[in-house]
Amino acid sequence: MNKPRETFGSRIGMLLAMAGSAIGLGNIWRFPYTLGQNGGAAFLLLYVIMLVIICLPVMISEYLLGRRGASNPFRTFDNLAPGSKWRWIGSVAVLASACILSFYCVVGGWSFKYLFEACTGGLMSYQGSYADFFGAFISNPWKPLLYTLLFLGLTGLIIAFGVRKGIERMSKIMITLLFVIIVLVVIRSLSLPGAGQGVRYMFVPDFSKVTANTCVAAMGQAFFSLSIGCGCILTYASYVHKDENIAASSGWIAFFDTSFAVIAGLAIIPAVYAIAQMNGVDPDVSAGPGLVFITLPGVFKSMPLGGVAALLFFLALMLAAITSAISLMEVVVAYVIEELKRSRLHAVLICFLLCGGVGVFCSLSFGPLDGFKLFGLSVFDFFDYITSNIMLPVGGLLLAVFAGWRLKRANYLDELTNGGKLNIPRWLCLTIYYLVKFVAPLAILLIFINCILS
Numbered sequence: 001m002n003k004p005r006e007t008f009g010s011r012i013g014m015l016l017a018m019a020g021s022a023i024g025l026g027n028i029w030r031f032p033y034t035l036g037q038n039g040g041a042a043f044l045l046l047y048v049i050m051l052v053i054i055c056l057p058v059m060i061s062e063y064l065l066g067r068r069g070a071s072n073p074f075r076t077f078d079n080l081a082p083g084s085k086w087r088w089i090g091s092v093a094v095l096a097s098a099c100i101l102s103f104y105c106v107v108g109g110w111s112f113k114y115l116f117e118a119c120t121g122g123l124m125s126y127q128g129s130y131a132d133f134f135g136a137f138i139s140n141p142w143k144p145l146l147y148t149l150l151f152l153g154l155t156g157l158i159i160a161f162g163v164r165k166g167i168e169r170m171s172k173i174m175i176t177l178l179f180v181i182i183v184l185v186v187i188r189s190l191s192l193p194g195a196g197q198g199v200r201y202m203f204v205p206d207f208s209k210v211t212a213n214t215c216v217a218a219m220g221q222a223f224f225s226l227s228i229g230c231g232c233i234l235t236y237a238s239y240v241h242k243d244e245n246i247a248a249s250s251g252w253i254a255f256f257d258t259s260f261a262v263i264a265g266l267a268i269i270p271a272v273y274a275i276a277q278m279n280g281v282d283p284d285v286s287a288g289p290g291l292v293f294i295t296l297p298g299v300f301k302s303m304p305l306g307g308v309a310a311l312l313f314f315l316a317l318m319l320a321a322i323t324s325a326i327s328l329m330e331v332v333v334a335y336v337i338e339e340l341k342r343s344r345l346h347a348v349l350i351c352f353l354l355c356g357g358v359g360v361f362c363s364l365s366f367g368p369l370d371g372f373k374l375f376g377l378s379v380f381d382f383f384d385y386i387t388s389n390i391m392l393p394v395g396g397l398l399l400a401v402f403a404g405w406r407l408k409r410a411n412y413l414d415e416l417t418n419g420g421k422l423n424i425p426r427w428l429c430l431t432i433y434y435l436v437k438f439v440a441p442l443a444i445l446l447i448f449i450n451c452i453l454s
């Protein structure tokens with residue numbers, strides 16, 4: 001006899017678990033530097049537009065398909081379109097999640113290391129340049145591996161406790177803590193003299209910086225940040241009760257995620273401006289991936305109470321990374337449990353070995369495997385590239401096509417309104433449906449073509 005499928009215990013638990021998946025390194029590590037590289041507020045505005053007209057409808061659809069199919073991504077498509085080739089999309093989603101987790105856990109490991117150094121005082125007492133500190137750490141053959149595997153092990157441990165006792169319980173605690181901490185860091189950052197310049201940079205748009213690439217960057221960031229296109233929302237949705245309001249929950253998650261990205265920006269950018277002004281240098285908010293690991297420690301070091309701010313910040317980064325890693329691992333674990341008929345613990349072990357194995361190569365690509373290239377990219381960049389630029393957009397495109405064209409309109413609207421029980425205005429349901437059917441696939445296709453051509 002099959003055991004009954006697990007479900008989330010409460011609405012708030014489900015919302016926080018999904019928000020935990022969305023809020024991650026994408027918000028704290030990637031968003032501020034992508035904003036910095038793409039003209040500040042103009043990027044923010046574009047991001048919100050993309051979010052509302054493309055990503056939110058796709059997210060609603062992934063959620064809707066997940067709840068209706070009620071299984072892992074592979075089985076979900078088989079349940080919804082029995083015997084068709086669509087189930088292979090589900091398998092690709094599982095593969096995409098495993099690939100993302102393989103490089104995500106490396107950056108998760110770096111946050112773990114910085115948290116450790118912030119706790120022991122090693123980060124603030126360091127005398128050299130933080131570029132050297134970071135460079136020496138990531139190129140070391142052993143240390144980053146250790147932190148990567150520790151990070152992955154902690155993720156696996158939480159998942160091993162199951163949906164309610166592991167994922168839901170830890171997401172509730174971690175996301176609440178994360179919000180409190182990041183608000184404290186924002187207060188510290190905004191209270192620095194000269195911080196206003198940074199706030200202005202974030203909220204006063206400069207449209208001269210908007211190019212076709214800005215649009216692509218905004219859309220790619222929105223996909224990554226909302227965790228859409230690789231089966232995470234689909235898998236979590238399969239644990240959701242049938243009476244949940246899908247459109248409202250998706251709206252809330254997108255709202256939490258975007259607010260959090262803006263809050264994380266407010267924690268970082270004003271502080272970078274303030275400290276640059278104090279030191280009489282130009283603020284560098286477009287420092288790329290090093291913004292958080294190289295620029296920010298220097299900023300913390302120069303400000304009063306910087307040690308506490310650094311500790312809180314890297315704790316926030318670690319919590320955000322782990323709640324997202326949990327959702328990525330759960331996609332693979334659900335698949336292994338249901339399709340390969342393994343116990344949860346066994347599935348976690350398989351996933352740890354698989355993603356940890358690939359993660360080792362991603363980590364080593366900053367050190368001993370520096371010269372080894374796949375299609376001209378380091379192993380880390382290769383996984384980052386194929387997942388963010390290819391697998392997520394293709395996954396999102398196929399999800400939108402399936403929801404808009406394969407699932408009948410009546411079924412889509414039926415699922416959206418819980419069989420007519422919810423009072424959602426018909427114009428709103430139809431707008432969502434047509435955004436999914438026409439606008440989202442076309443727009444995603446454009447990102448995809450751009451990725452191939454660039």
Ligand code: PFF
Nearest residue numbers: 022024025026224225227232
């Ligand atoms: N949304 C996560 C972040 O912003 O860091 C990353 C992520 C998680 C992407 C889960 C995709 C995914 F399926």
